[in-house]
Amino acid sequence: xxxxxxxxxxxxxxxxxxxxxxxxxxxxxxxxxxxxxxxxxxxxxxxxxxxxxxxxxxxxxxxxxxxxxxxxxxxxxxxxxxxxxxxxxxxxxxxxxxxxxxxxxxxxxxxxxxxxxxxxxxxxxxxxxxxxxxxxx
Amino acid sequence: xxxxxxxxxxxxxxxxxxxxxxxxxxxxxxxxxxxxxxxxxxxxxxxxxxxxxxxxxxxxxxxxxxxxxxxxxxxxxxxxxxxxxxxxxxxxxxxxxxxxxxxxxxxxxxxxxxxxxxxxxxxxxxxxxxxxxxxxx
Amino acid sequence: xxxxxxxxxxxxxxxxxxxxxxxxxxxxxxxxxxxxxxxxxxxxxxxxxxxxxxxxxxxxxxxxxxxxxxxxxxxxxxxxxxxxxxxxxxxxxxxxxxxxxxxxxxxxxxxxxxxxxxxxxxxxxxxxxxxxxxxxx
Amino acid sequence: xxxxxxxxxxxxxxxxxxxxxxxxxxxxxxxxxxxxxxxxxxxxxxxxxxxxxxxxxxxxxxxxxxxxxxxxxxxxxxxxxxxxxxxxxxxxxxxxxxxxxxxxxxxxxxxxxxxxxxxxxxxxxxxxxxxxxxxxx
Amino acid sequence: xxxxxxxxxxxxxxxxxxxxxxxxxxxxxxxxxxxxxxxxxxxxxxxxxxxxxxxxxxxxxxxxxxxxxxxxxxxxxxxxxxxxxxxxxxxxxxxxxxxxxxxxxxxxxxxxxxxxxxxxxxxxxxxxxxxxxxxxx
Amino acid sequence: xxxxxxxxxxxxxxxxxxxxxxxxxxxxxxxxxxxxxxxxxxxxxxxxxxxxxxxxxxxxxxxxxxxxxxxxxxxxxxxxxxxxxxxxxxxxxxxxxxxxxxxxxxxxxxxxxxxxxxxxxxxxxxxxxxxxxxxxx
Numbered sequence: 136x137x138x139x140x141x142x143x144x145x146x147x148x149x150x151x152x153x154x155x156x157x158x159x160x161x162x163x164x165x166x167x168x169x170x171x172x173x174x175x176x177x178x179x180x181x182x183x184x185x186x187x188x189x190x191x192x193x194x195x196x197x198x199x200x201x202x203x204x205x206x207x208x209x210x211x212x213x214x215x216x217x218x219x220x221x222x223x224x225x226x227x228x229x230x231x232x233x234x235x236x237x238x239x240x241x242x243x244x245x246x247x248x249x250x251x252x253x254x255x256x257x258x259x260x261x262x263x264x265x266x267x268x269x270x271x272x
Numbered sequence: 273x274x275x276x277x278x279x280x281x282x283x284x285x286x287x288x289x290x291x292x293x294x295x296x297x298x299x300x301x302x303x304x305x306x307x308x309x310x311x312x313x314x315x316x317x318x319x320x321x322x323x324x325x326x327x328x329x330x331x332x333x334x335x336x337x338x339x340x341x342x343x344x345x346x347x348x349x350x351x352x353x354x355x356x357x358x359x360x361x362x363x364x365x366x367x368x369x370x371x372x373x374x375x376x377x378x379x380x381x382x383x384x385x386x387x388x389x390x391x392x393x394x395x396x397x398x399x400x401x402x403x404x405x406x407x408x409x
Numbered sequence: 410x411x412x413x414x415x416x417x418x419x420x421x422x423x424x425x426x427x428x429x430x431x432x433x434x435x436x437x438x439x440x441x442x443x444x445x446x447x448x449x450x451x452x453x454x455x456x457x458x459x460x461x462x463x464x465x466x467x468x469x470x471x472x473x474x475x476x477x478x479x480x481x482x483x484x485x486x487x488x489x490x491x492x493x494x495x496x497x498x499x500x501x502x503x504x505x506x507x508x509x510x511x512x513x514x515x516x517x518x519x520x521x522x523x524x525x526x527x528x529x530x531x532x533x534x535x536x537x538x539x540x541x542x543x544x545x546x
Numbered sequence: 547x548x549x550x551x552x553x554x555x556x557x558x559x560x561x562x563x564x565x566x567x568x569x570x571x572x573x574x575x576x577x578x579x580x581x582x583x584x585x586x587x588x589x590x591x592x593x594x595x596x597x598x599x600x601x602x603x604x605x606x607x608x609x610x611x612x613x614x615x616x617x618x619x620x621x622x623x624x625x626x627x628x629x630x631x632x633x634x635x636x637x638x639x640x641x642x643x644x645x646x647x648x649x650x651x652x653x654x655x656x657x658x659x660x661x662x663x664x665x666x667x668x669x670x671x672x673x674x675x676x677x678x679x680x681x682x683x
Numbered sequence: 684x685x686x687x688x689x690x691x692x693x694x695x696x697x698x699x700x701x702x703x704x705x706x707x708x709x710x711x712x713x714x715x716x717x718x719x720x721x722x723x724x725x726x727x728x729x730x731x732x733x734x735x736x737x738x739x740x741x742x743x744x745x746x747x748x749x750x751x752x753x754x755x756x757x758x759x760x761x762x763x764x765x766x767x768x769x770x771x772x773x774x775x776x777x778x779x780x781x782x783x784x785x786x787x788x789x790x791x792x793x794x795x796x797x798x799x800x801x802x803x804x805x806x807x808x809x810x811x812x813x814x815x816x817x818x819x820x
Numbered sequence: 821x822x823x824x825x826x827x828x829x830x831x832x833x834x835x836x837x838x839x840x841x842x843x844x845x846x847x848x849x850x851x852x853x854x855x856x857x858x859x860x861x862x863x864x865x866x867x868x869x870x871x872x873x874x875x876x877x878x879x880x881x882x883x884x885x886x887x888x889x890x891x892x893x894x895x896x897x898x899x900x901x902x903x904x905x906x907x908x909x910x911x912x913x914x915x916x917x918x919x920x921x922x923x924x925x926x927x928x929x930x931x932x933x934x935x936x937x938x939x940x941x942x943x944x945x946x947x948x949x950x951x952x953x954x955x956x957x
Binding site for chain 1: 701703705706714716778779780781782783784786787811812813814815816817818820
């Protein structure tokens, strides 16, 4: 059977502040610049999740995208959409909400929900200009 | 001389919470839904500003876009980019930071900076799906 | 109170065939070209609906977009999404499903659902290159 | 019959230099900045042309877009695509190739080709951030 | 010589219905949901084809994109554009026209047309939210 | 530590002419077609640069994007933006300015500026339809 990759792109909007409480304030300002603004800011995030698997000869699907959509809604979007990533999301607790940390955490939220397919990429566009991709490992 | 319209599109990211402190909490929740989340959220905003004027026969310009860009940076973006619209921007003070109120307020910030051209539209896309346009009046 | 315009953009995918049964086959082929293919084809349509009204001084809204979204879903998207516009949609019955006819028909479906605001534009992008806008009248 | 607007979006790439030979070099540099670079630069231009007319009750069309496409190719794109706007296009001769002058000139190239419809807008995006719209008059 | 990858993106619109005639109707409905609508629907598809090869030291090209464009038109677009994927395309005959099956079939249509370059990816976006990539094997 | 990839997308506009002075004129015309126009043309280029590295456990960053942005501005954009790629850029001297050659040259300009991260991809979109990716080697 051919192996193909299926990508689902979803959107969410969230607030965040980049700040590591273990660092002095001036180091936080130097490291995060405008993103360290004490009252926070936010983004429209684009999240692209890619899975890989055999194309089922009966259905012609690698994975029913309704299932992937439902998994993303229950495990990710329900928590992060219209939320503040610093305070509202328990599975981000203790992390500076950079796009890198967010991508790794989202991978952890959804990998166990995969059956018959393999998660190969979690990519997040924080703005039209900046993105992070995590491929596991 | 022909009359033409020139549009400059800029981007900023900001946090906000939709909440009117003069209303009871349950009315706020009913009115603003997820956008009333107490710890806020945020967006990548696209702002499109359109001016109208004669095409200068010598320069071929309605308005030097470097001047419009500089006006937007000094009067709008310097205040709202990477900011929290509820607390960081004095010219939004006392307003619920809906896209409508934001568009009207931005009009007020830049209209007086126009010389020889007429401001005709301030349009803001809060997400790829929702936008507000204010044309004065 | 300031008057502003609010736009909601939604998406649907549908099949159609451009064919007028009152015309001879060769005229249909000349008029509609590839779009007259007997077994039909389809598109991802982008629908932009714009309403105009006063910005409510209490809520900061022209119209709650959740209401506009619900109106579009119940009166338009529930019928046309994943449908064949020639045979599945009773309010398109008897019309050649051009983008023009579709825009006028969608206007008719939603205008009566407006309260306190005025419908000013229904715009449909059939492809990234072609769109139609209907403003009533 | 309902009146609707139809927009066709096309693309072309071209080189140009903003420079008015009647002005001193230092004024050219002040006026046009980087765009005055002596060896020129270029853009991918998006051109949106909008016409307005009655929806034909037989065809459901305002205007056959194949005709508008052919008009744009023969009167505009054949001359400007992969061209240098300062030297290759006779109908731009003597004009500084700003987006404003380009929009007005394109209007002049296509208005006489309209039958039964009215040209209402020529809009050009020079970059994702800057556009000019000419509506005649 | 450096090895580089060149991608050509093309567009087509087509109708389809997801339905496997070997399965009972209720299984088809459960499997394909709205996409099983008996009269079909359709999409604007974006097709991205990537090839890899040495950058020719004389031309600076991996492959003349005019050749890739011509190959895609003659082998793919001429058959699928403005077509119904269930009935109009002989090389899709017997396949459920999912994006997965479409990507694998397009690979088969163009791989033999490659000379001096290697086909590395066929990616299809069915909507802005869903895509499939096939890399052979 | 998890390994992630960070992409920064920037834009520039430039003019160019595809022409190899070592080839006869007719071969240049056959090879480059419209792109061989003697007076040149131009594009809005999108440049995507991807680096890979460990996510720093203290900052949550693979690489501070402000540093990547500054590197791209000083080593690439300052030279190519609003320039003519055939004559204005010394590090392109002697090269036909195809997108392939441009990608390889940009890789050479920035690779040595990476510390703690590994450059994995330079991708350039010359138009919305054509792109080239160089991954080194």
